Amino acid sequence: MAQQLEPHRALGEKFESWMQFDFDATRCPVRNLLDHIGDRWSILILSALAGGPKRFSALARAVPDISKRMLTQTLRRLQSDGFIDRDVQPTVPPQVTYSLTPLGKSLAAPLLTLIDWAETNFASVVEARQKMAEAA
Amino acid sequence: MAQQLEPHRALGEKFESWMQFDFDATRCPVRNLLDHIGDRWSILILSALAGGPKRFSALARAVPDISKRMLTQTLRRLQSDGFIDRDVQPTVPPQVTYSLTPLGKSLAAPLLTLIDWAETNFASVVEARQKMAEAA
DNA sequence: CGGGATCCACCTCGATACTG
């Protein structure tokens, strides 16, 4: 067990040709995480919830261009992964509040680090892209 | 300028119905970054290069289940985004070495933080998922 | 060795309509 957990940093000499071995991405922690929250919406939802519990409609406003379909789907996924809690108040109309679990909060920390990077370095990124475009 | 840069954390009261305003994801730093490196491979490539410059075939070994097509495509993208440099030695056979630019290195830092999280919390994640599955 | 070009299967995702 735990035999092949980090092939992408330990460059092996055991692989000779193109991709002929049984690499299982689901057993690699990084790949596994990325396969679950590496889509377009999960990180956004998690970071929105990092500010505190929010209702379905509040999340929809926080991520303006997400559809109800994708919001629901993403929330279900994050819930089944143990990152968020879903609290339903059976009132009329119903109120459903989502919040981070302890595990979710722990994940949100490095995510917010990444978000901070994006915000503070956005100008540099745009500038770099323009320079690369000019060099064409 | 910079008028609507972070709608997903500042929950506004200015949005009343479903998605009828001109939100441009490319102008949001977080969305912009995610749209560029939020695919299945970019983060893996960047983290592989964080360990130092590597050649094409070395990267292919580092990310075992990527195809040449996707590796090339991802590298081109990261290059045109200013995250990596491409150095071609016109020998026979050719040697092409990729390395992080300063901007790429700066991005790699928060990425490695995330990767660390994945590796140290993998067991907890698996455990959480099993508990959620049982509760079905 | 390090690609490029082409073809095509999947499958994610948005749009739309309906519901308790």
Added chain:
DNA sequence: CAGTATCGAGGTGGATCCCG
């Protein structure tokens, strides 16, 4: 308010073959 159901376009990405 907070979803579910269905349909269909589009884009991602794998497979394969070729090249300097």
